[in-house]
Amino acid sequence: MIHxxxxxxxxxxxxxxxxxxxxxxxxxxxxxxNADACTIYLASxxxxxxxxxxxxEGLNPEIIGKVELKLGQGxxxxxxxxxxxxxxxxxxxxxxxxxxxxxxxxxxxxxxxxPIIAHRDxxxxxAVQRAENLFNEDEEAYLTTLATQIATSIERAESKxxxxxxxxxxxxxxxxxxxxxxxxxxxxxxxxxxxESVPDKKTSDIEGELGxxxxxxxxxxEELTVQAEQMRASLPEEECALFIAYAQMLSGGSLIDDTExxxxxxxxxxxxxxxxxxxHAYVFTQMEDRYLAxxxxxxxxxxxxxxxKLMLEQNLYIDFPEQTILVGDEVTATDLADxxxxxxxxxxxxxxxxxxxxxxxxxxxxxxxxxxxxxxxVKQLDGVKxxxxxxxxxxxxxxxxxxxxxxxxxxxxxxxxEQDLLGLKDQPAITIDNxxxxxxxxxxxxxxxxxxxxxxxxxVGLYRTxxxxxxxxxxxxxxxxYLIYKDVLDTFRGMPVVLxxxxxxxxxxxxxxxxxxANPFLGWRGVRITLDHPEIFVTQVRAxxxxxxxxxxxxxxxxxxSGKAELVESLVLINRVRDEIEEExxxxxxxxxxxxxxEVPSAVYQIEDICSLVDFVSIGTNDxxxxxxxxxxxxENVADLYSSLHPAVLKAMCQIVEGAxxxxxxxxxxxxxxxxxxxxxxxxxxxxxxxxxxxxxxxRAKKVIMSFNHAELIDLLKQALTMSDASTIRxxxxxxxxxxxxxxIRAGK
Ligand code: PEP
Ligand code: MG
Numbered sequence: 001m002i003h004x005x006x007x008x009x010x011x012x013x014x015x016x017x018x019x020x021x022x023x024x025x026x027x028x029x030x031x032x033x034n035a036d037a038c039t040i041y042l043a044s045x046x047x048x049x050x051x052x053x054x055x056x057e058g059l060n061p062e063i064i065g066k067v068e069l070k071l072g073q074g075x076x077x078x079x080x081x082x083x084x085x086x087x088x089x090x091x092x093x094x095x096x097x098x099x100x101x102x103x104x105x106x107x108x109x110x111x112x113x114x115p116i117i118a119h120r121d122x123x124x125x126x127a128v129q130r131a132e133n134l135f136n137e138d139e140e141a142y143l144t145t146l147a148t149q150i151a152t153s154i155e156r157a158e159s160k161x162x163x164x165x166x167x168x169x170x171x172x173x174x175x176x177x178x179x180x181x182x183x184x185x186x187x188x189x190x191x192x193x194x195x196e197s198v199p200d201k202k203t204s205d206i207e208g209e210l211g212x213x214x215x216x217x218x219x220x221x222e223e224l225t226v227q228a229e230q231m232r233a234s235l236p237e238e239e240c241a242l243f244i245a246y247a248q249m250l251s252g253g254s255l256i257d258d259t260e261x262x263x264x265x266x267x268x269x270x271x272x273x274x275x276x277x278x279x280h281a282y283v284f285t286q287m288e289d290r291y292l293a294x295x296x297x298x299x300x301x302x303x304x305x306x307x308x309k310l311m312l313e314q315n316l317y318i319d320f321p322e323q324t325i326l327v328g329d330e331v332t333a334t335d336l337a338d339x340x341x342x343x344x345x346x347x348x349x350x351x352x353x354x355x356x357x358x359x360x361x362x363x364x365x366x367x368x369x370x371x372x373x374x375x376x377x378v379k380q381l382d383g384v385k386x387x388x389x390x391x392x393x394x395x396x397x398x399x400x401x402x403x404x405x406x407x408x409x410x411x412x413x414x415x416x417x418e419q420d421l422l423g424l425k426d427q428p429a430i431t432i433d434n435x436x437x438x439x440x441x442x443x444x445x446x447x448x449x450x451x452x453x454x455x456x457x458x459x460v461g462l463y464r465t466x467x468x469x470x471x472x473x474x475x476x477x478x479x480x481x482y483l484i485y486k487d488v489l490d491t492f493r494g495m496p497v498v499l500x501x502x503x504x505x506x507x508x509x510x511x512x513x514x515x516x517x518a519n520p521f522l523g524w525r526g527v528r529i530t531l532d533h534p535e536i537f538v539t540q541v542r543a544x545x546x547x548x549x550x551x552x553x554x555x556x557x558x559x560x561x562s563g564k565a566e567l568v569e570s571l572v573l574i575n576r577v578r579d580e581i582e583e584e585x586x587x588x589x590x591x592x593x594x595x596x597x598x599e600v601p602s603a604v605y606q607i608e609d610i611c612s613l614v615d616f617v618s619i620g621t622n623d624x625x626x627x628x629x630x631x632x633x634x635x636e637n638v639a640d641l642y643s644s645l646h647p648a649v650l651k652a653m654c655q656i657v658e659g660a661x662x663x664x665x666x667x668x669x670x671x672x673x674x675x676x677x678x679x680x681x682x683x684x685x686x687x688x689x690x691x692x693x694x695x696x697x698x699x700r701a702k703k704v705i706m707s708f709n710h711a712e713l714i715d716l717l718k719q720a721l722t723m724s725d726a727s728t729i730r731x732x733x734x735x736x737x738x739x740x741x742x743x744x745i746r747a748g749k
Contacts, residue, residue: 004032005146011285012153014278022055025126025150030057033139035128036108041069041076042116042124042154051080051124058129059103067100074098075113076125083122085114087140091129107131114143118151119374156375169400172376175639176393177354177369178362179696181410182346183399184323188382189335195277195303197329199382201268210260213269216309217256220302221247246302255280255299270310271379277303325386329378333358333508337471341365346388348395350376353642355622355633355672357507361467362390363672364442366451366696370395372636421699425456429702435710437684439702440496440692442670444468449491452695456702459495461692462557462618462670463488465540466504474512475536481543489551496553498595498618498670498692499544501537501570502530503559507634521632526560531569541577548592549585555593557618562600564609571613599623599671604652607659617660618692621671621679625649643726644673650682650721650729657686668692677704678733684710685717708736 008028015021026038037058041051053067069077078096079086091097091111099106108129116123126147128135135143188199203209228243249255255276262272277299284296323345326335331349336358347362347369354371362369368390387396387407396403429437440461441452452460468476468484476484489497504510505525517523530537541556548554558570574594582589596603596610599620603610611617621644626633628649631642643649653669660667668690673679675693680701683691693701720729 004028005142005149008146009149009153012150014282014285016278016282018154019055021150021153023057025146026055026057029126029128029143029146033128033135033142034130036131037105037129039076039127039129040124041067041080041127043080043122044068048121051076054124056103058108059105063100063103067103069098072096074100075111076127079113079115079125079127080122083115083117085112085140085144087112087135089134105129110134112140112143114140114147116147116151116154118155123151123154169403170397172348172370172373172395172397174348174370174373174376174393174395175353175636176390177347177349177352177356177359177371178367178390180346180366180368180388180390181407181414182323182325182368182388182390183404183407183411184325184345184386184388185321186327186348186381186384186386187321187324187339188378189326189328189331195274195300195307197378198270198274198307199379200271201382202266203263203268204266206264206266209263209269209272212310213259213263213273216269216306217250219309220305221250223305224250246298249299249302250306270307273303273306273310325388327376327378327381327386329376331358333361333467334470334511336361336365336367346370346386346390348373348376348381348386348388350374350378351636352634353636353639355626355642360442360622360672360694363675363694363696364444366694372639374636418699421703424699424702424706425454427456427702427706429705431684431705431708431710431713433709433711435684435689437689437691437705439698440498440668440670440690441695441698442692443488443695449488453491455695455698457495457695457698459492459553460488460497461668461690463497463499464503465500466502466508469502469504469510470508472512475510475539478539478543478546481540482547485544485547485554486551489547489554492553493551494553496555498555498557500557500559500597501527501540503527505529521626527558527566527570528560531566534573537570537573538577541574542581545578545581545589545592549589552590555595555616557595557597559597559620560600560623561596561598561610562602563606564613567596567610567613597623597670598656599627601627601652604655604659607656608662611660611663611665614665616666616668617656619653619656619667619669619671619688621649621653621669621673624652624671625673628652643730644671644676644679645682645720645729645733646726647721647723647729650686650717653683653688654686654721657688661687666690675701677701678730680704681708681713681733681736682717682720682729684708685713685715685720687714 008025011024012021015024022040026040029035029038039056040054042054044050044052049071051069053064056064071077072081075086075091075094075096088094088111090109092109108131110130111127112135113125113127115125126143128143224243224247258276259272262275263269281296281299284299320339320343322343324339324343325346325348326339326344327348330351331347344367347367349371350373352358352371356371359369359371368388370388370390370393385398387399429439438458440459441457442462443452443460444464444467485499503526505515505523506521515524544554544556556574561567578589578591593615595616595618596614597620598604598617622633625642625644629641629646631638633642657667667688669683669688670692674683674691675697677700680691681704691701720732723729
């Protein structure tokens with residue numbers, strides 16, 4: 001059963017459009033369930049409470065598109081309204097039965113119908129009918145499973161069908177990733193890794209596109225012929241024949257001709273090739289003969305080889321628009337490094353959320369980002385005009401004049417606020433009743449620290465050292481690391497700089513150190529890796545301690561500490577490195593201050609033990625939230641549940657503050673909450689007065705601090721702690737916007 005289901009789902013995903021997909025489903029169901037008739041109704045585009053018959057097999061095809069049923073009307077409408085399956089021996093005896101005239105269904109009284117549901121919305125109903133033999137439990141389970149599996153494919157296909165880059169203003173809804181707004185042109189990321197992600201693009205240079213296509217095909221043919229020769233020594237002749245067959249397919253015939261026709265019609269080579277390959281593969285998947293059906297995979301395999309060559313050629317000439325909005329299925333931290341920063345204006349990623357690392361980096365760079373957009377029609381967006389609103393997680397495709405005017409107005413207001421905030425740069429971050437707060441920046445991506453200094457930061461509260469590791473293709477040497485750390489320590493001479501040891505794993509991979517795990521966030525991450533690889537840890541700590549010689553402003557922070565043992569082991573290694581360097585340099589070296597990140601729930605409950613071993617603790621609210629609430633910080637499906645203002649997270653933080661106070665251990669916060677205006681209010685209320693944040697948030701945070709009495713914030717926190725959910729807490733703090741904070745506090749979670 002599972003194989004049959006997988007096959008249908010794959011075919012549906014590859015169908016050129018929703019109509020083909022529905023026909024394929026009905027045909028497969030008639031065959032697999034031995035049914036006499038099959039119908040699929042989908043919710044109408046104009047009115048989601050009306051179901052329209054989209055396809056049928058075994059009934060009169062003339063009724064397609066003509067039958068419409070309201071929710072609750074007839075059996076189909078009842079299934080949709082109740083969001084529940086129905087399995088009936090005689091449909092006509094059910095009280096809600098309505099005969100669909102001229103359908104021919106009277107001949108098939110036995111009916112099994114199930115709703116198609118995605119993201120809590122009923123998208124439609126699939127029903128099968130028979131003249132005799134009740135549908136048994138297995139058949140019911142089969143249809144229910146199929147409906148759940150194809151629901152997202154239908155949702156995607158529908159949104160693709162509805163979306164047109166030619167139509168005026170189309171709104172895309174995701175989650176707020178990084179604050180800010182931008183107007184620019186979409187650039188779709190495409191590394192040639194799969195055919196599906198090739199974006200549509202028009203071209204006027206038909207000769208140029210034909211030239212690169214032919215060149216790519218020629219190169220692949222050449223490689224295949226060489227590979228066939230090499231394989232001959234170790235493979236039977238029939239296996240080698242596959243390479244020859246591939247080469248022959250590329251030597252002429254419809255694969256080539258159809259692609260060239262697509263190009264001649266004004267499409268660029270990669271999407272012309274993608275469409276031809278998909279159409280040819282689709283024809284094969286429709287074949288009954290299993291052997292021939294399998295040939296679809298060969299065509300796709302060949303398609304990918306040519307695509308990769310083609311993309312190599314195309315990527316040589318990437319021309320980034322002046323205001324580039326980077327768009328992709330999964331935009332990653334390293335993708336950002338591929339775009340010249342002065343061109344990068346915004347980001348839209350189909351996957352991820354505000355606490356994904358790419359969103360945090362975008363925030364650090366001051367680039368608005370919209371994350372987690374379900375069914376983002378990525379392929380159709382390349383070159384399209386977009387507005388990104390990183391405050392409320394929306395984007396506008398092809399915005400019309402009125403929307404553009406509105407956003408240009410917002411951008412001007414933003415610029416005025418920024419200008420106004422600049423006046424606070426040299427003022428102390430102090431509440432009305434004289435409570436002093438230290439504001440620090442999070443850093444790691446930029447080698448240029450000027451913006452941080454200009455913002456009036458009092459040091460670096462979190463330097464994410466993994467970022468220089470991520471943008472290389474091998475581990476950086478001790479000397480390379482030394483130079484990187486020295487640069488930041490020198491720039492912030494006289495101010496504290498907290499260097500965090502390598503925190504890779506989770507969603508921060510190193511291309512040259514692959515980790516394959518089912519649950520990466522619960523797996524080999526942060527200090528767990530560096531303790532298992534002391535050579536990496538020791539090299540890094542050596543570089544750090546050497547860089548600190550003569551400046552003495554460095555502190556070391558250990559990520560992902562989940563218990564005392566990891567701390568003890570790390571401290572032993574750090575002490576050993578200090579002793580070694582002392583010996584090498586012949587001078588006594590003070591051990592830098594050492595802190596632990598509190599971001600794993602077990603560390604909250606062991607806060608006193610941890611504080612007994614370190615000089616300070618820093619709360620990582622991004623991870624603490626994900627681990628306390630069991631909500632993957634990267635998963636857009638649960639992004640609504642992720643909130644660092646959740647009462648459970650606030651209570652955990654209060655516990656950290658109380659535990660640390662017993663040993664007078666300083667507590668700071670370096671997660672994103674520290675830069676959220678409402679988060680600032682809550683954290684001050686807890687008595688935390690060291691906040692480290694993205695540079696773009698710093699002056700806004702200062703403005704918030706300067707607008708309140710500390711005593712009032714303490715009271716507000718007490719009230720927040722009596723509330724039972726994050727949205728009420730956010731609402732309570734959000735209402736304080738009336739203090740003339742202007743647009744500082746915008747939508748967020
Ligand atoms: C955190 O988890 O809050 C944190 C600051 O670390 P990172 O976001 O790098 O995991
Ligand atoms: Mg973390």
